Amino acid sequence: MTSPEAPGTPSRPARPAYGEYAEPGDPRFAPPTAAPAAPAPAEPVARPRRRDWIASSILLALGFLSTVNAVIVALNLEDALKQMYAFYGGTDVYAPAGNLDLARWVIIVSHVVLFAATLLITRALAAAGRLSFWVPLLGGAVAGIIYVVTVTSLLLGDPALLDLAMKFTAG
Secondary structure, three states, rough: OOOOOOOOOOOOOOOOOOOOOOOOOHHHOOOOOOOOOOHHHHHHOOOHHHHHHHHHHHHHHHHHHHHHHHHHHHHHHHHHHHHHHHHHOOOOOOOOOOOOOHHHHHHHHHHHHHHHHHHHHHHHHEEEEEOOHHHHHHHHHHHHHHHHHHHHHHHOOOHHHHHHHHHHHOO
């Protein structure tokens, strides 16, 4: 096969076509064929992200410790209020208001239920391969809000502590 040459260029030998010098029947020099079609990819298996799993595990461990701490504090809430009353100069013997048991159970039940829900949702998201570190953060924030609101309502609903606070701020 010769190619037309431009005038004024030196002549070169024509390039051989693919497999022109090959011996007949040699499979190494057979013309290329289309590659077989790749098999369809299988359903991808969701793999949890390593950093997310580590962060979620650490946050769940901290959530567990926080839950245990909240339960212990709630069980000793009466003693803590008596100590606070004595610290701020209460002269009478402190008797907690009637809503102490309700506050105690709100803290205990809410923290245990929130931790269990956080654990289950985090595991489900991690098993599906989705980000899950935010679930323990959200559970901790909700538990903290419940704790602060419950203790604040307990303190503001106790007439003995309110009287003491008024005396303390009056000077």
